[in-house]
Amino acid sequence: MRKTLNAWVKIAFLSVLLFSASYNVFSAASIGLSPGAAKFEGVLRGGYAEKTITLSTSSEMPLNCEITATGPAEKWFSYRAGNELVLKEFVLNPRSHQTITIMVAPADDVPNGVYEGYITVVIKPNASISGGMGSQISTGVSLKYSVEVSDVEHKNLVVNGVSITNDATTEEKGSSAAILEFSINVRNDGNVRLTPKFHIDLLSEDKGQILQSLEQADKLILPTTSQDRLISFPHNLTIGKYWAKFTASVDDQIIYETVLPFEVLERGSLRVRGTLVQVSLNKIWVYTGEIVEINASFKNDGVVSTPVVFKGKALLDGTVEGLIESDEVEAAPGETVDLATYFTPKKPGRYTITGKASFSKKQSAEKSSILNVRDIKEKPVGETVSTVPEPSGGGMDNSSIMVVAVVLLVAVIVGLILWNARKKPSKKDSADSPEE
Amino acid sequence: MKLNKMNTGKYLIASTSILIAMAILMFVSFTATSVFSVNNDAFNMTVDIGNTGPTIDSATMLFNDSVAGADIQLTASSDTNIVSCNATASDVNGWQDIVSAAATFYHTTSTSAGLDDKNNHYRAGNGSLAVGSCNLGSGSGNTVPVVCQIYLEHEATNGTWTCNITVNDSGSLNAWNTTTNTVAQLVAMTVYNDTIAYGSMSPNTNSSTLAANVTNEGNVRIGVNVNGTAMVCNVTGSIPLANIKYNGTSAESYASGNMVALTGSAVQVAGFTLVPQGIAPFADDQNATLNTYWAIGVPVGVKGTCTGTVTVTAIAV
Numbered sequence: 246m247r248k249t250l251n252a253w254v255k256i257a258f259l260s261v262l263l264f265s266a267s268y269n270v271f272s273a274a275s276i277g278l279s280p281g282a283a284k285f286e287g288v289l290r291g292g293y294a295e296k297t298i299t300l301s302t303s304s305e306m307p308l309n310c311e312i313t314a315t316g317p318a319e320k321w322f323s324y325r326a327g328n329e330l331v332l333k334e335f336v337l338n339p340r341s342h343q344t345i346t347i348m349v350a351p352a353d354d355v356p357n358g359v360y361e362g363y364i365t366v367v368i369k370p371n372a373s374i375s376g377g378m379g380s381q382i383s384t385g386v387s388l389k390y391s392v393e394v395s396d397v398e399h400k401n402l403v404v405n406g407v408s409i410t411n412d413a414t415t416e417e418k419g420s421s422a423a424i425l426e427f428s429i430n431v432r433n434d435g436n437v438r439l440t441p442k443f444h445i446d447l448l449s450e451d452k453g454q455i456l457q458s459l460e461q462a463d464k465l466i467l468p469t470t471s472q473d474r475l476i477s478f479p480h481n482l483t484i485g486k487y488w489a490k491f492t493a494s495v496d497d498q499i500i501y502e503t504v505l506p507f508e509v510l511e512r513g514s515l516r517v518r519g520t521l522v523q524v525s526l527n528k529i530w531v532y533t534g535e536i537v538e539i540n541a542s543f544k545n546d547g548v549v550s551t552p553v554v555f556k557g558k559a560l561l562d563g564t565v566e567g568l569i570e571s572d573e574v575e576a577a578p579g580e581t582v583d584l585a586t587y588f589t590p591k592k593p594g595r596y597t598i599t600g601k602a603s604f605s606k607k608q609s610a611e612k613s614s615i616l617n618v619r620d621i622k623e624k625p626v627g628e629t630v631s632t633v634p635e636p637s638g639g640g641m642d643n644s645s646i647m648v649v650a651v652v653l654l655v656a657v658i659v660g661l662i663l664w665n666a667r668k669k670p671s672k673k674d675s676a677d678s679p680e681e
Numbered sequence: 682m683k684l685n686k687m688n689t690g691k692y693l694i695a696s697t698s699i700l701i702a703m704a705i706l707m708f709v710s711f712t713a714t715s716v717f718s719v720n721n722d723a724f725n726m727t728v729d730i731g732n733t734g735p736t737i738d739s740a741t742m743l744f745n746d747s748v749a750g751a752d753i754q755l756t757a758s759s760d761t762n763i764v765s766c767n768a769t770a771s772d773v774n775g776w777q778d779i780v781s782a783a784a785t786f787y788h789t790t791s792t793s794a795g796l797d798d799k800n801n802h803y804r805a806g807n808g809s810l811a812v813g814s815c816n817l818g819s820g821s822g823n824t825v826p827v828v829c830q831i832y833l834e835h836e837a838t839n840g841t842w843t844c845n846i847t848v849n850d851s852g853s854l855n856a857w858n859t860t861t862n863t864v865a866q867l868v869a870m871t872v873y874n875d876t877i878a879y880g881s882m883s884p885n886t887n888s889s890t891l892a893a894n895v896t897n898e899g900n901v902r903i904g905v906n907v908n909g910t911a912m913v914c915n916v917t918g919s920i921p922l923a924n925i926k927y928n929g930t931s932a933e934s935y936a937s938g939n940m941v942a943l944t945g946s947a948v949q950v951a952g953f954t955l956v957p958q959g960i961a962p963f964a965d966d967q968n969a970t971l972n973t974y975w976a977i978g979v980p981v982g983v984k985g986t987c988t989g990t991v992t993v994t995a996i997a998v
Contacts, residue, residue, distance in 0.1 A: 275898045277757025277835070277869025281997040301756035301869070303898075315947070342756045365947070365994055372875030374988045378977060379878035380912060380925070382893060385994035386868050387906060387947075523819035529777045530851070542819075595730055595773070597822070612821040615775025617730045 274304040274368050276337075278386045283347055283364065285392045285469075287399070287436050291353040294436070294469040298388065300366055301342035308337040309369040312345070316362015318392045323348045334369075351394050358394055363387040401435035402466070404493050404501035410475070425478040425507065427491065431463075432471040439466050441495050445478055448488040452504070456482065482509050518547040521602040521609035522581065524557070529614070532621040533593055539569060541584040543602045543609070545576040552576075555584035557600020559616070561592060569600060576604070593620040733773045734854035737827075737846060741769035742860035744844045753842070753862055755835050757869035758898040762833040766805075766844035768858065770827050774850065776820025782806060783815055784829035784846045788838045788864075793845045800838050800900075800959045805829045815846070836958040836969075839866040839900050869899035870955075870995040877975050877991065884981045887935035890928075892972040895993065897955045904954050904998035905929070905973065906947035909991040912977070916985025924978040925989070929953030935976035947994065954998055 278298055285294045302308055311334050314322045325346040326335040337343055347364060367385030374381065410428045425447075433439050440463060447457040459478050466472055486508050493501040520543070527538040541555035552573050559567040571584035590596060599613035744766045745753050755762045764786065772778045785793045788801035795802045797812075806815030806829060813831030820826070827846055842864050847857040872895055879888040897903050907927060912920040926940035929950035933939045941951070955971045956963065963969040973993070 275758040275869060275871035275896075277755075277867050277899055279754040279756070279865045279867040279869075279899075280752065281839075281866030281868040281899075281901055299754045299756065301759070303756075303758035303871075363947075363996070367992055367994060370875070370990055374876055374878060374986065376986060377879060377881040378888070378912060378920070378979065378987045379876050379880075380909065380975075380989045380991045381876050382872055382874055383990055383992040384870065384872045385992060386870065387994045387996045388868060389997070523821065525777060526775075529775050593730060599822075614777055614821070615773070615823065617774050617778075619730055 274306075274308055274384055275302055276304075276308070276310075276366065276368055276384055276386050277301045278366060278388050281388050283388055283390045285349050285390070287393055287395045287397065288349060288351055288468075289398065289436050290351055290355055290357075290394055290396060292436055293348070293350050293438070293467050294392075295346050295348040295467070296469070297344050297346050299342050300337060300345050302337055303340060304337075305339050307339055309371070310335055310337050310366050311369055312364065312366045314362060314364045314390070316360065316390070318349065318351070318360040318362055318390070321349045321351050321392065322364065322390075323350075337368075347390075349390075349392055351392060355394055357396060360392045360394065362390055364390050395436070398437050399435045400437050400439060400495060401433070402439050402441055402493070402495050402500055403432045403434050405430040405432055405471070407491050407501075407503055407505065409489060409505055409507050423480055423482070423509070425480055425489070427476040427478065427489070429474040429476065429491075429493075430471065431466060431474065431493070433466040433468050436468045438468065439495055440464070441466065441493050441500075442497075443474075443476060444492045444494070445476070446490040447478070447480060447482065448490055448504075450486045450488070452488050456480075456487070484509050484511055516548050517551050517605040517607060518545075519551065519553065519576070519602060519604050519607070519609055520544045520546055521555075521612045524555075524598060524600060524612045524614045526598065526614050526616055530617050530619070531590065532619050532624050533590055534621050535589065535618075537588050537590070537598075537616060539571075539586050539588055539598055539614075541571065541586075541600065541602060541612070542581060543574075543576060543584060543604070544581040545578055545604075548578050550575055550577050551604045553582065553584065553602050553604040555586065555600055555602050557586075557598060559588050559590070560597045560599065561590075561594045566590065566592065566596065569598070588616075590616065590618040593618050593623075732778075732850065732852035732854060734852075735770050735772040735779050735848050735850050735856045737768050737770050737848060737856050737858035739858045739860060741767075742844070742846070742858060743767045744842075744860045744862040752865040753833070754865050755833060755837060755867040755900060757867065758835055758871065760832060760834045762835070762837075763830055764833045765828060765830045766846060766860070767829070768827045768846050768860075769824050770817075770846075770848040770856070771823045771825075772850055773823060776823060776825035778850045778852075779817060779820075779825050779827075779848050780851050781815075782817055782827045782829065782846060782848045784813070784831075784844060786813075786831055786833070786842055786844050789841050789843075790838065793843070793859075798959070799834045799965055800836055800957070803831045803833065803837075805831045833864070834958075835867060835869065835898055836900050836960075837864055838957070839864050864900070866901045866997055867899035868901055868903060868995050868997050869897070870903060870905075871896045871898055872993055879977055882977075882979045884979050884983055887978045888976045890932045890934060890974050890976045892932065892974055893991075893993070894970055894972050895953075895955060895995075897957050897969040897995075899995070900957050901997045902954055902956050903995040905950050906994045906996055907943060907950055907973070907991060908945055908947040909943045910945070910989045912987040912989035914983045914985040914987035918980070918983035918987075920977055920979060920983060920987050920989070924980060925991070926976050926978075928974045932972075932974045933976075935978050940974075940976060943991065947992070949996070949998075 283296050288294045324331045365387040370381035370383045407429050410426045443461045445459045446455045489505045522542040524541050554573045555571040557569040558565050571586040574582045576582045596616040602609040745764050783806040786803040791801040805813030815829040818826035845859045849855045874893045923942045925943040930952040958969045959965045
């Protein structure tokens with residue numbers, strides 16, 4: 246009994262030791278900053294610039310962090326962790342990385358020059374000293390900053406991209422005045438605050454007519470910052486295809502221009518949506534007369550089930566060599582279905598098998614695949630190919646015709662011999678037969 | 682009638698001869714057609730449907746560029762920084778003729794054909810050492826998207842990296858192209874001690890020298906800055922900064938002239954530089970670790986438990 250008790254005490258003691266050891270490992274906090282330097286070039290006195298860095302940790306526990314700057318520019322800095330402005334302290338989540346924005350605003354009265362120092366993030370210690378003398382260790386990382394203060398202005402606004410976020414969804418909103426939404430990303434790469442102007446023309450399908458226009462002055466964009474904008478454009482377009490011409494200008498100078506297609510659909514039509522994912526062939530190197538299986542993969546992106554069929558054609562040097570149509574298949578919402586059909590090329594050459602999925606009075610974008618067809622006569626001896634007779638109107642190949650001809654010929658000869666033999670009179674018959 | 686019988690016999694012989702002749706003609710005709718077809722092929726049907734090699738247009742390549750021009754930023758101590766390299770491959774024999782893809786990712790200190798090394802060379806989609814994968818997407822016509830990904834480790838050297846994607850077609854012809862991006866500096870470390878605990882000491886004595894271990898978890902050579910606070914005692918007095926001493930290279934005694942007194946503002950520890958993991962003298966999977974050494978002298982007049990804070994920060998050197 247006593248032995249058993251001792252064993253349990255030992256196990257408990259070892260467990261405590263192991264737990265302590267593991268706790269030490271896990272409580273050790275790694276911390277990292279990337280990049281290792283922050284260089285601000287050509288910042289105006291009284292101006293503004295910002296850069297983002299990534300703070301990361303592999304710690305299993307949340308870390309209380311503190312960010313500070315040292316050096317001649319230390320008072321010009323402020324910080325944002327994610328989207329939140331931080332005065333000094335913030336929490337870094339376990340096993341995470343956090344974007345920190347370093348913002349610098351040099352004072353109005355500082356001379357031109359380069360100002361250098363360090364920005365440091367430290368983990369506030371929370372360990373306790375158990376008896377006696379000791380120091381808690383606070384771990385941190387520092388990056389070197391340099392701020393070049395200048396009085397030379399330069400303007401540079403970059404439009405990174407424009408898109409219509411609700412293309413073809415306008416009637417889906419159910420509003421009498423349908424709305425197009427333009428999403429724009431702009432970046433001020435200069436050192437001066439800028440207020441760009443955006444202009445949008447809605448054009449007819451042939452781009453020959455401006456149907457509606459909108460002009461909007463944007464908000465101020467600070468130097469070195471990138472911002473997303475959403476412009477709502479109420480319109481009164483009817484169902485059809487259109488273009489939107491977008492221009493961005495600064496101080497009446499056009500700095501960006503693009504033309505985007507969009508479509509106004511019948512209300513509710515977005516409930517039925519689909520994508521032709523790909524058109525693939527079971528083999529892309531074949532001989533003439535060889536059957537090829539065509540698989541069109543269709544995904545139902547809508548919210549209702551829809552029948553779908555793949556309709557396409559086989560083109561050879563731009564000439565239609567065959568029409569292709571699969572059986573109709575029902576595709577449930579979210580489901581991807583394969584639409585199979587077959588094609589047998591008669592001529593050698595490089596075919597394009599191309600087509601669209603047709604579903605609920607809609608058509609997908611066109612997708613294609615390439616079929617490389619060699620002449621059957623080039624087929625090496627011994628190589629097998631899967632062939633079938635032409636379904637209609639086509640001829641048989643030479644070897645098949647030869648077999649049929651020989652069989653017919655033998656049949657005719659045998660027939661003639663038999664007929665001749667039957668007609669030939671016996672000697673007796675011959676002697677008895679009266680002369681005509 | 683004799684004449685008729687004779688005529689019938691002749692007729693039969695003639696008919697049979699005609700049929701045989703027709704058969705021979707048909708045979709010759711088919712044979713000849715084949716021969717002529719071949720000749721026609723030679724003169725008229727110059728259809729070349731042989732295999733043509735694939736291509737990759739460098740303009741379509743993106744190396745982790747979800748934001749144009751953005752550097753690749755690694756995270757502390759992580760071996761799973763996903764880096765991707767995408768391209769569009771083309772083949773006149775069709776997108777399905779491209780059957781496989783592979784990629785190498787390498788720093789300027791290596792080459793595409795270099796050996797895999799966590800500091801400067803990774804491979805995706807080809808071979809047992811590959812730490813990533815390449816996938817061909819859904820193509821159309823002649824083109825197919827290629828997506829390659831690897832797990833870049835925290836010690837991957839900062840600087841210019843090249844992504845080299847190679848695609849192969851069904852005829853074993855291949856094409857490759859490259860693009861570059863920058864892996865940013867990652868300054869990172871772990872100190873595997875929460876505290877430096879000297880234990881119970883009497884006034885007017887010096888502690889033994891204790892080690893605090895620093896591990897480089899980034900991709901640059903680091904030094905450390907140190908600063909701290911005096912150790913305030915919970916009964917009487919405090920241990921001033923001047924009595925807290927350190928050394929960055931060896932375990933000197935408190936009294937040694939090589940021990941440096943801690944200050945309130947950050948000072949770089951002399952002689953302490955630590956390379957990233959995988960750089961000599963540290964092996965690929967060996968933590969890059971060095972010690973800093975600490976000791977205190979307890980002055981007369983202090984009483985109780987005395988505690989303070991030592992801050993150790995990593996800087997790129």
